[in-house]
Amino acid sequence: MKPSPRFLLFVLLISCLMALPVSTVQAGSQSDALPNPAAEAYLLNALRTDGLADLESFPEGERNVSGAFLVSALKDPQVQSKSFLFIANMTVVDEVYANDSIIPGNIQFYRVEFAGYVDFNSSLTQALWIGESEFRDHVDLSFATLDGNIIMNKNTFESLSFRRSVINGSLDLRENTFKKGVDFYGVHVTSELLFDASRILGVKHPPEVSAPSEFWAITVDGPASFVNTHFAGKANFAQSDFFRLDMRDAIFDQDLDFTGTNVGRVANFTKAVFGQAANFKDFSVGSTANFAAATFKGTAVFENATIGRDAIFSGATFDGHANFDYITIGRFCDFIGTTFKDVFSFYYTSVAWPYFDGVTFKGPVSFEGMQASEDFEIANSSYDYLEKEFPITLVTVEGAVKFKDFSVPAGLELSRSHFESLSIDAQNKLETEFIDLSETDIANELTIANISMKRFTAEGATIGKSTNLCNVSITTELDMRNAHIGFLKIDRQPQWPTDPEAFNLRGMVYTDIDIGDQGLTEETLQALLGLVDTSAYSPQAYEALGQFLTDKGHSDWAAEVQLAQKRRERNESLAPFSGAWFWSWFMEIFAGYGQRPALAFIWSGLVVAIGALIFRRKEDMLPVEQEDAKLEYNPIWYSFALFLPYIDLNIACKWEPNPERKWARNYKYIHMMLGWILAPIALLTFGGIIG
Known part of the structure; x- marks a missing residue:
């Protein structure tokens, strides 16, 4: 039996009515x-x-x-x-x-x-x-104007947007969870912004924002607090303006951007964790920026930042490149107990008091061009990177520069800089490859104590008051060429390089010298002379020492220095058996290089005595004229007259040796030649012209 059309129509109608409520709910x-x-x-x-x-x-x-x-x-x-x-x-x-x-x-x-989308836009x-x-879907408060305090605590959001909104009051978003992200681009909060203990878990962002945590160009007229806030994805705070910013214990799992952001008062990032790159380029803080105990796991960029008062990085750890190039800090910049595991760059910075205590540098560093208006200190710190020296070059420090117990095995480069004073010392002796002060100007004192180094270079350096070297060892090379070192104070037993070619004092100038706190004594003279004798031969080094001794009233000691200089000149500069070499020997033997005029007179007297001995007998002499035979003959006067041929005593011309004594006649001419040589030398030496 076939069903009737009415029955089929009834079944179809009932089916449609049963399906209608379900379809309506699913669609709406x-x-x-x-x-x-x-x-x-x-x-x-x-x-x-x-x-x-x-x-x-x-x-x-x-x-x-x-x-x-x-x-x-x-x-x-x-x-x-x-x-x-x-x-x-x-x-x-x-x-x-x-x-x-x-x-x-x-x-x-x-x-x-x-359950659905919430839209309060505009x-x-x-x-x-x-x-x-x-909120299981997005909450949109973009372009809204809220004339009162906004308090949203302990909520769960899929995502939240206040983009370009104005909050004429406080915005309290503490202890919230945001599964995807937040958008605060261009928001203006006239009072405080509180984001403490909230979690922003999104790691991806929609195309209309630059990061899951978007705070780009936000303005907060009162305090802004993100204490213990967790940012799972990128966070963008660039080009923003805060009155006061508190980010203590905040965690940033991915990149953070504070480029161009301004904080009017204090910015506090104590114990914050930066999981990837942290960009604070052009960051500005009116008072103090505190990054104590912060952890930077990626690159940290503070390039061209400006801190009005103090910057604190005590206890911070930098795992990646730490870039502080061109930073300006009005007062203290403290790195106490800080660790740099990679590159640390302090290039052309301007800081009043840069202070490093208990710092570990594990990568290369650069302090080139740093400007400090007060003191600069590195204490109880270590530079563990062995492939490159610790460079502090082209630096100007208007106050004292102090390196106390600073272990820097690879060497300390301090060239072409200006310091008010410089001290490098240690409680227990430290070793370093070198210290380089080439062309550096130190207005007052240079002090180096308890340091052992292979090389010390101060070529062209200028020290205004004094150079103090205490318990210093320089084993391989010492270069003090053209240095002006003021009052030189050194140990009684300094350790210098043994190779003269690696010990250069040419052109070094000093105003006074003290060795072992003894003043100027005979022992001091020998130590000074030994110092110059050990160095590479330089006439200027001897001349400087001689002039110093002369100025101190010790011209006799200065003469000893000149003798030592001439002897080194003969031994190290003149070709053996050359004319100059023979003349040098002659000048030392017969006149002590003009420093011992008595030698010339002694030798002259000896020649006269020898002549008197050779020409002692009158019977061995013949008168030049017969009438001269009646004259009394004196061998001493005859020898003296021959020795001074340019002075006519009317004696030498009266007598001649017997022709049978050819050797005596030949000696006569030798005697006269010696007179021509020795007598002028004696007179010129005595007159101070030679010497």
């Missing part, structure tokens, strides 16, 4: 729940009555209202007449579209679940409180 809701008309009626009635609507008395699952109904209730004239609205224990089952709305009263949502509201609520 974000959850499987349906609005409860009773709950909606209660909500509207309670808000109209006293502005308080708590649906806790409704069983769970029956507290549901639609988003459209909630918006219409908030716009109801009787509801808007209330100054305060309280809504609790409610579920909004679909989207809330309240954009461009004006809500004159203050609203509080407590334990409200929003709305105007008063104070807003949201606590212990959940």
